[in-house]
Amino acid sequence: MKKLVRLAPKLFLLLALPVAGQSNLDEMLSGIRGYLQQLPVKQGKLPMHPLLLVADRCEAVKPKEILVLLSYRKLDCAKYKGVLVIAPRLIHPEKRERVRRMGYPFAQVPLGFELAHYYETMKRYKRTVRLEPPLAELFGAVEKPRPQENAFGISIRRYDERMVERATENIESLEAYLQGLIPAAEMRRSALLRQQGAKVVARRWHEEVVGVLPRYDGPFRLRERTVAEAERFTGISITIDALPGVIAEGVLLKPKGMRPFERRPLVIVQHGLMGKPGSLFQQSSDSKDYRTYRNFAERLVEEGFVVYCPQNPYSGDFRYLQLLANPRGLSLFAFIEAQYRRSLDYLEKLPYVDPKRIVYYGLSYGGATALRVPVFDARFQAIVCGGNFNEWIRKLTSPALPYSYVHVAEYEIYEWNMANIASHAELAALGIQLHAKPIPFLVERGHRDTVGTDEWVEYEFRRLKAYAPKPGLASLAFFDGEHRTDGAAAIPFLKQATQDH
Numbered sequence: 169m170k171k172l173v174r175l176a177p178k179l180f181l182l183l184a185l186p187v188a189g190q191s192n193l194d195e196m197l198s199g200i201r202g203y204l205q206q207l208p209v210k211q212g213k214l215p216m217h218p219l220l221l222v223a224d225r226c227e228a229v230k231p232k233e234i235l236v237l238l239s240y241r242k243l244d245c246a247k248y249k250g251v252l253v254i255a256p257r258l259i260h261p262e263k264r265e266r267v268r269r270m271g272y273p274f275a276q277v278p279l280g281f282e283l284a285h286y287y288e289t290m291k292r293y294k295r296t297v298r299l300e301p302p303l304a305e306l307f308g309a310v311e312k313p314r315p316q317e318n319a320f321g322i323s324i325r326r327y328d329e330r331m332v333e334r335a336t337e338n339i340e341s342l343e344a345y346l347q348g349l350i351p352a353a354e355m356r357r358s359a360l361l362r363q364q365g366a367k368v369v370a371r372r373w374h375e376e377v378v379g380v381l382p383r384y385d386g387p388f389r390l391r392e393r394t395v396a397e398a399e400r401f402t403g404i405s406i407t408i409d410a411l412p413g414v415i416a417e418g419v420l421l422k423p424k425g426m427r428p429f430e431r432r433p434l435v436i437v438q439h440g441l442m443g444k445p446g447s448l449f450q451q452s453s454d455s456k457d458y459r460t461y462r463n464f465a466e467r468l469v470e471e472g473f474v475v476y477c478p479q480n481p482y483s484g485d486f487r488y489l490q491l492l493a494n495p496r497g498l499s500l501f502a503f504i505e506a507q508y509r510r511s512l513d514y515l516e517k518l519p520y521v522d523p524k525r526i527v528y529y530g531l532s533y534g535g536a537t538a539l540r541v542p543v544f545d546a547r548f549q550a551i552v553c554g555g556n557f558n559e560w561i562r563k564l565t566s567p568a569l570p571y572s573y574v575h576v577a578e579y580e581i582y583e584w585n586m587a588n589i590a591s592h593a594e595l596a597a598l599g600i601q602l603h604a605k606p607i608p609f610l611v612e613r614g615h616r617d618t619v620g621t622d623e624w625v626e627y628e629f630r631r632l633k634a635y636a637p638k639p640g641l642a643s644l645a646f647f648d649g650e651h652r653t654d655g656a657a658a659i660p661f662l663k664q665a666t667q668d669h
Contacts (some may be wrong), residue, residue: 193417193444193479193483193484195415195417196417197481199411199414200414200489201492202413203503204493204496209496224253226248226252226253228249231251233251234254234296235248235252235253235297236256236297236298237253237300238255238256238300243255265579266567267342267343269564270342270343270347270565271346272582272583273353273564273582273583273584274349274588276349346565347566353588354587356588357587357594360590360594361590367602369589373590373595377585377589377590378505378540378583379496379499381502381503381506383506384510388408388409388510388513389408390408391408392405392406398450400423400470401423401424402424403420403449404421406419408514411510414503414507416478416508416510418445418478418511419445420476421476423473426520432473432522433522433526433662433666434475435475436508436528436529438538439461440531440555441482441483442483443460443461443480443533444483445478446477447460448461448463448464448466449463449465461653462652462653464655465477468662471663474521478507478511480504480534481503482533482580486580487578487579504537508541516547525666526548526549527549527665528542529552529658529662530553530554530556531555531652532651534554535556538552539557543598543607544598544599544602546604549605550609550662551599552610552612553609553612554612554613554653554658555613555614556619558624559592559620559628560591560592561591562624565587591628592628592632593629593632593634593635594635596609597636600635600636601635606637608640608642608643611643612645612654613625614648614650615647616648616649625644
């Protein structure tokens with residue numbers, strides 16, 4: 169009994185961590201949702217292609233009104249005398265999401281998704297614009313719109329599924345056309361970086377792909393509490409305001425036994441999809457989290473780092489937020505970047521953190537973050553991308569590949585016009601080219617990682633090497649393993665980067 173009493177505080181901390189983590193995650197997702205709902209839908213003409221956006225029309229001389237008609241039936245213009253009719257030819261629901269995903273990185277929008285765009289565009293004419301069926305029937309305030317119904321966050325309600333008589337039949341030609349865009353897009357983004365430079369690519373990436381949120385410099389409104397105790401560190405949950413109503417949250421592993429006034433390097437360690445900060449430390453060897461992360465945050469504490477494990481919003485029921493963000497010219501990574509910026513603003517002021525020695529390690533979705541956040545922040549001295557770096561555009565858009573995102577539930581992965589602006593090689597190159605001091609970039613890859621193939625990783629890495637002006641700025645490390653952290657090359661890489669100061 170006495171032993172249980174002595175263990176009670178530690179047991180409480182271990183039990184409290186996941187509960188508190190879920191509470192903070194719910195608060196984070198709710199805050200992002202509330203922030204988005206206050207923003208207007210962005211009005212702007214979207215790029216179109218005649219093969220993907222075809223609309224039947226009934227022309228009229230000096231029409232008395234404009235009708236945007238949603239119908240799968242054959243258009244009978246005799247019924248609409250004196251009316252300009254625009255009738256998008258919709259793709260059958262079973263094929264719609266597949267084609268949307270394939271076209272989205274190339275700024276190609278398949279039919280049906282942009283009915284709202286047609287309607288808003290036609291309203292600019294100085295004539296009455298009518299939508300049939302009425303707007304009230306077609307669009308609704310949907311709390312969690314389904315991705316197969318709309319790519320941008322306004323749920324297109326199918327007027328009547330029985331009307332699907334004239335669905336698009338040329339799906340194969342659409343897919344072939346989109347596959348044909350891959351080589352040209354690679355040349356286009358390569359030319360953009362080489363000819364116009366890193367600053368232009370960075371600006372276009374933020375303005376056209378992930379979105380830009382205003383910088384917030386309000387009070388941090390810090391909330392912190394101890395959530396873990398170990399022989400070598402104390403785990404402290406830190407919650408601050410990243411944006412009005414939106415929190416940034418994570419767990420800081422503060423090493424024990426530091427000397428007075430000692431400042432140590434800081435490493436940000438980012439979990440993957442559906443992960444939590446607690447996934448990275450104090451996990452039992454038979455747990456799924458241990459098999460994936462190997463208590464990597466603890467290993468880094470032992471190597472002399474202060475470690476911060478952020479909670480990114482790609483956990484829990486988060487995907488609908490991407491659908492709310494897209495029509496507002498934003499994405500989840502716009503919020504992640506804001507959270508990181510504010511977190512670093514706070515962390516670099518801690519008396520035991522050396523602000524000139526900050527590095528990054530991310531696995532899987534954390535590897536995706538590596539390519540979209542720290543490459544833009546000159547405070548990072550080195551970046552490790554694990555289990556993500558790939559020939560990304562082909563992986564996104566190739567329906568024949570078993571590991572393509574065309575086939576899975578992660579519809580939020582797709583980023584608008586990415587193929588024409590920057591893929592993985594260009595994003596990693598931004599960290600090298602954008603700042604006065606280049607940020608070295610290491611790719612960590614397990615031979616048996618099924619997110620791609622060694623050949624694809626090597627291909628994209630060769631493209632990255634071509635952008636790196638000096639040896640050692642881009643590195644690739646393979647290990648014999650699956651989709652997990654390794655560290656054999658990453659830890660020496662991070663230590664070397666923080667010993668250069």
